[in-house]
Amino acid sequence: MPTGLPVSIPRVSICVANLNSRKFLPERFESIFQQSFQDWELIVYDSHSEDGAWEYIQELARSEPRMRITQGPREGVYAGWNSCLRQARGEYVYIATSDDTMSPDCLEKLVAALDEHPECDLAHCCATFIDENSNPLDWKWETWPSVAYFGDLIKTKHIRPAGHDCVLACALTTPYYSITQLLIRRSLFEKTGLFETRWGSMGDLEWQMRATLVTPTLHIPEHLATWRKHPEQASQMNNFYQAQEDGWFIEMADAAIAFSKLKKSPTPNGLPRRLRRFFLFNQLYPAWNQLPGLAARIGFLAKRFISDPHGVVLFLKDYPHHRRGQRRDLKKEVQEEIANLGRQTCLPL
Numbered sequence: 143m144p145t146g147l148p149v150s151i152p153r154v155s156i157c158v159a160n161l162n163s164r165k166f167l168p169e170r171f172e173s174i175f176q177q178s179f180q181d182w183e184l185i186v187y188d189s190h191s192e193d194g195a196w197e198y199i200q201e202l203a204r205s206e207p208r209m210r211i212t213q214g215p216r217e218g219v220y221a222g223w224n225s226c227l228r229q230a231r232g233e234y235v236y237i238a239t240s241d242d243t244m245s246p247d248c249l250e251k252l253v254a255a256l257d258e259h260p261e262c263d264l265a266h267c268c269a270t271f272i273d274e275n276s277n278p279l280d281w282k283w284e285t286w287p288s289v290a291y292f293g294d295l296i297k298t299k300h301i302r303p304a305g306h307d308c309v310l311a312c313a314l315t316t317p318y319y320s321i322t323q324l325l326i327r328r329s330l331f332e333k334t335g336l337f338e339t340r341w342g343s344m345g346d347l348e349w350q351m352r353a354t355l356v357t358p359t360l361h362i363p364e365h366l367a368t369w370r371k372h373p374e375q376a377s378q379m380n381n382f383y384q385a386q387e388d389g390w391f392i393e394m395a396d397a398a399i400a401f402s403k404l405k406k407s408p409t410p411n412g413l414p415r416r417l418r419r420f421f422l423f424n425q426l427y428p429a430w431n432q433l434p435g436l437a438a439r440i441g442f443l444a445k446r447f448i449s450d451p452h453g454v455v456l457f458l459k460d461y462p463h464h465r466r467g468q469r470r471d472l473k474k475e476v477q478e479e480i481a482n483l484g485r486q487t488c489l490p491l
Contacts, residue, residue, distance in 0.1 A: 152208070154182040154249055155230035155328065156238050159222025161188070163240040164195040166370070169276065170240055171202060179249035182236075185229050186211045187222040220337035220345045227328075227336055235326045241370050242322050243276070248366040252325035255362050262301060263327040263357035267366040269320055274372035283369070288314035291473055292488075297363050301489040305408025306480055307354035312395055313420040313476045316347050317354070322367040330357060333405075338397075341390050351398035355407050391421035392453070408483050417479060419456045420472075426457050427464065 156174055160167070174184060184206070188196045190213055203209040214225060223237055234253060238244070248267070255265045271279040283289060288310050289296055307317040318324060334352040338345050395418040403412030426446075433439045447454045463470070480486045 152181055152183040152232045154179070154234045154236055154253065154325075155226075155232035156182050156184045156236045157223055157226035157230065158184065158186045158238050158240055159189070159219050159226060160186065160191060160195055160199070160240040161216065161219075161222075162191045162193045162195060164191065164193040164198060166241040166372075167195055167198055169243055170238065173243040173246075174238060175206070176246050177244075177249045178247050179253055182208065182249065183230075183232060184209045185226040187225045188213045189216040189222060190214075218339050218345075219343070220339045224336040224339075227331060230328055233328060235328050235331075237321045237324070237326075239320070239322055241372065241374075242320065243272075243368045243370075244322065245366045249325070251362060251364060251366060255360055256325060256327060259301065259360050261358060262360040263330040263333075264353060264359045265325040265362060266318060266359050267323050267362045267364055268296075269323050270365045270368045272368050272370050274370065276368075276370075279371060281371075283319060283365075286319055287472075288317045289319070291476065295488060295490070296361070298361075299363055299491040300361050301491065302354075302359045302361065303408070303485045303487065303489075304358050305355055305402075305413075305483055305485045306488065307359055308351045308398060308402070308408075308413070309417060309476060309479050309483065309485070311347060311351045311354070312398070312417045313472055313479075315391075316350065317359075318350055320367065320369040321346050322369065326353075327357075333357075341394065344390060344394070347391075348394040348397060351394065352401050355398065355402050355413075356405055389425055392418055392425060392450075395421050408485055413483075414479075415452060416456065418453065419460070420475075422453045422456060423460060426453075 158170070163170075174182075186199055186203075186209065188199055188211070190196070196213060199211050203211045210229060212225065212229075214222070219239075226237075227235065234256060236249060236252075252265045252267060256262060269283040271281055271283055273279055284296065291310065291314060310317045330353060333356045334349065337349050341348060399413045399415060399417065402408070406412065430439060430442065433442055443454055443457075477486065
């Protein structure tokens, strides 16, 4: 390249981390190359795949000058994404999971949305669930609890205030089912930091909680991204149950609460500690119900009290309702918590 000429900076950095996803890569990359919005760079990190994926990636890169590819150690998908993010130059970031796809107008519509709303650092679209052969599933994204929570509002373009979706994440696990539903203003990572790598396949949930504490989210009511269900994801589901059993979700809630206090968002005092109860109950009640008698249960709580007295107090307050078989109205609890923070107003556009 001649020296002295300006270097063109792409508007969008597309990040792909891959490990042995060769059979899904042609459709993945084709959905990127066919975007109606073409001002992008493609950064690919491969963790020494053994199924021919790296050779395929190299072949594509030889004919696509916007691709930059690297290989590195197998440290998990979040380490791969972080490697891509450190190389990203675009104003916006789109994380393209290696086994999913996107509609041809995905970037065009999400970029236009964030261009129109500079106050938002996240744009979020609807998702279509597909099988390993790319056929739509009967199981719909709209039935996911954190989506159903919004009712008809999910069909409307709207802005959710900072803090709103973090509370939703604590209670209903994730407001964004797949990272592929998001276009992210790259400057947001300066506020949140990169992805944590210590929580297995659950790390994007914790990052979502950090992100939604410091930026409003713009929702676009169009199905622009897909999430693919396939047999190789069995290990991810095992990771989910292990994360619940080991208390990772509670650790994530604690991390988000600490982050909120550091950033003084969404209120000067951050988030209240009681929000951790949602994850806490999901962990404690299954263990409690398996204990054989009163002595075992007292011992369980005593041991737990040493490491988490606040959690035990929350549990004991809730237990009488649980014992009487009273079902918790999670939607009502979430609405009350969001209202207490003054974050209840989503702005239809």
